Amino acid sequence: QVQLQESGPGLVKPSQTLSLTCTISGGSINSGSYYWTWIRQPAAKGPEWIGRMSVFGKTDYNPSLKSRVTISAVTSRNQFSLKLTSVAAADTAVYYCAREEANRGSAIDIWGQGTMVTVSS
Amino acid sequence: DIQMTQSPSSLSAYVGDRVTITCRASRSISSFVSWSQQKPGQAPKLLIYSASFLQSGVPSRFSGSGSGTDFTLTISSLQPEDFATYYCQQTYSTPYTFGQGTKLEVK
Secondary structure (H helix, E strand, O other): OEEEEEEOOOOOOOOEEEEEEEEHHHHHHOOOEEEEEEEEEOOOOOOEEEEEEEEOOOOEEOOHHHHHHHEEEEHOOOOOEEEEOOOOHHHOOEEEEEEEEHHHEEEEEEEEOOOEEEEEO | OOEEEEEOOOEEEEOOOOEEEEEEOOHHHHHHHHEEEOOOOOOEEEEEEEEEEEEEOOOOOEEEEOOOOOOEEOOOOOOHOOOOEEEEEEEOOOEEEOOOOOOEOOO
């Protein structure tokens, strides 16, 4: 059973870079039918799709964040990561890594438990 | 971006009730809609994909329908564990977008 686990700092200062890692267990990042995805959810709000990457190197980002976001993989560690630069208070949210399943209409079928990131000085 | 308008934003119901939540897309998205359930402090959990397909392990009281722009999630007989927030999501084109959520509360 595939599981995802986010890790990284829970507090980031304004204007700095938010860096999170997602570790995949019970499966391989190299499976071709998946996109590896980051989603965030501010308190009391709906989720916001940040972006995704495939094992073939294709990435897609939300245009609202595109200039600040990078999603990449460390395949040897079965991990993928999120970097968000120049953060501000509006970036405070629970950040989830997730798996998009191409054979299920691109639905997000597996989520990590989420990690809270606060942007504050 | 495709906007997903979900209604109602909140709903009160009794155990055993049949409830329906709707989601409307700002343009046609074929059947590229999924529905998820989120309980406080937890990640969302996939219930329905491709508008009407039940995710493995999800009780059959959950069902989905629709295509094009209008979609529904139905719970045929509410159970105590079903009181949660429900989200629709379109996966027709990036950026994927979510509805604003429906909070289902016990009456």
